[in-house]
Amino acid sequence: MAEPVPRFLADVYEAASRCNKCSLCQAVCPTYLTNPVEWETARGRVALVRDAIEGRLELRDIADGPLSTCLTCNNCIAACAPRVPTGDIVSRARQELHAQEGHPPVQTLVFRSVLPHPGMLATAHRLSRAVQATGLHWLARRSGMTRWMGAAGAFMEHVGPLPARTAHQRARGLPAVEGAVRGRVAVFVCCYQNLCAPEASEAVMRVLLANGFEVDVPRLGCGGLPAKSLGDRDAMRDMARRTVEALEPLEVDAVVGDTASCTAHLRRCGEILEDEPLLAAPADRVAARTWRAAEFLDREGLSAPLGPLRWTVAYDQPCSLPLDGDARRVPQRLLAAIPELELRPLTEAEMCCGGAGDYFRREPERSAAILARKLEHVAAAGVEILVTDNVSCLTQLREGARHHLPSLRVMHLFEVLLASIESARRRGAGPRG
Numbered sequence: 001m002a003e004p005v006p007r008f009l010a011d012v013y014e015a016a017s018r019c020n021k022c023s024l025c026q027a028v029c030p031t032y033l034t035n036p037v038e039w040e041t042a043r044g045r046v047a048l049v050r051d052a053i054e055g056r057l058e059l060r061d062i063a064d065g066p067l068s069t070c071l072t073c074n075n076c077i078a079a080c081a082p083r084v085p086t087g088d089i090v091s092r093a094r095q096e097l098h099a100q101e102g103h104p105p106v107q108t109l110v111f112r113s114v115l116p117h118p119g120m121l122a123t124a125h126r127l128s129r130a131v132q133a134t135g136l137h138w139l140a141r142r143s144g145m146t147r148w149m150g151a152a153g154a155f156m157e158h159v160g161p162l163p164a165r166t167a168h169q170r171a172r173g174l175p176a177v178e179g180a181v182r183g184r185v186a187v188f189v190c191c192y193q194n195l196c197a198p199e200a201s202e203a204v205m206r207v208l209l210a211n212g213f214e215v216d217v218p219r220l221g222c223g224g225l226p227a228k229s230l231g232d233r234d235a236m237r238d239m240a241r242r243t244v245e246a247l248e249p250l251e252v253d254a255v256v257g258d259t260a261s262c263t264a265h266l267r268r269c270g271e272i273l274e275d276e277p278l279l280a281a282p283a284d285r286v287a288a289r290t291w292r293a294a295e296f297l298d299r300e301g302l303s304a305p306l307g308p309l310r311w312t313v314a315y316d317q318p319c320s321l322p323l324d325g326d327a328r329r330v331p332q333r334l335l336a337a338i339p340e341l342e343l344r345p346l347t348e349a350e351m352c353c354g355g356a357g358d359y360f361r362r363e364p365e366r367s368a369a370i371l372a373r374k375l376e377h378v379a380a381a382g383v384e385i386l387v388t389d390n391v392s393c394l395t396q397l398r399e400g401a402r403h404h405l406p407s408l409r410v411m412h413l414f415e416v417l418l419a420s421i422e423s424a425r426r427r428g429a430g431p432r433g
């Protein structure tokens, strides 16, 4: 019989064909664990995408369900001997579906006219703050009106009132670098964290300064990860281009990202722009010098003294981290360096919390079920603080704690490191070096 010829998605067809149907991915897939049916696991999703590629069904037939409920977390790869990248295959299938059908108009507007432009993001922040000042934001949340306000209402509910100052604004009031200057870095601020959790980005900047690194904080738009996740390939490439053009000329030793997922995406910008004659090489250079903040600090070594914190903490791993290598152990190593801090193990720490970008909005019931499972493990660990280093995880876990574990505090890894540095300062220790 003749080999099937892929109708589309030729670039992931070979990877999808590697699935040997062993079913080992079931045990590590958050969506399957909360809804154990075949199409909720990597095996089922990959088989359906392959059926679509070979013409036995259309992508539209699997859009609602197999494609929409996947978190694209790629946790299934951990159990998969042939390393089938199901999250990437699902992302590409969503892109192909949207190429066939077009994009939702509001999403198109946001991806082209808001997210790529730092000025528009600042305007959105000012508008949101103005609405908060009138009390309408509070009223909308209290009255349940947010349920009828689409995506804007879902975000209002999820992240709560926005802090008064963005991370970009906070960057203007930073202290001088401490001790001998060890280098200069550009901080790649995630646009979502810039608005919703700027204290985490500020902590990254302050910890870098305390450790002898000058920081440059370029005002950037989105790096393109949301567009990738929601299947808008053109918007993803446009945002990658803008980011590379802004970062490549900077005279810095490294680009340091404040969130795990956007940094991982930026590290793939060479791949995303590989067919662009003028940008492929600059994109490769940006990718090569981009580091997640935790990995950068671990590689360079802490120079700022750490003071004691009598906290019990657990670390929840962002699912965007690579499964191989050391990336997932780095935060524990940094936390273990803090005197008197008790770091407890967390069951299924590597499994997605159901945040995954705007998954909480698109799949609210599934997201809540996945979050509930995560919070059960956190409660069993008996910690007072849950630590992570990704903004989607921060907002999702904070929302979960607000409703179900009110005594739990959720912090970015660098907020904890900054608290430890401040503890050392209170005890009168000066900077090293």
Ligand code: SF4
Pocket (backbone or CB within 6 Å): 028, 029, 030, 031, 032, 040, 041, 042, 045, 069, 070, 071, 072, 073, 074, 075, 076, 077, 086, 087
């Ligand atoms: S990417 Fe995540 S949600 Fe999707 S099949 Fe794999 S483990 Fe499940």
Ligand code: SF4
Pocket (backbone or CB within 6 Å): 018, 019, 020, 021, 022, 023, 024, 025, 026, 042, 043, 046, 076, 079, 080, 081, 082, 083, 084, 086
């Ligand atoms: S673990 Fe990998 S090879 Fe096995 S069924 Fe799942 S996707 Fe297929």
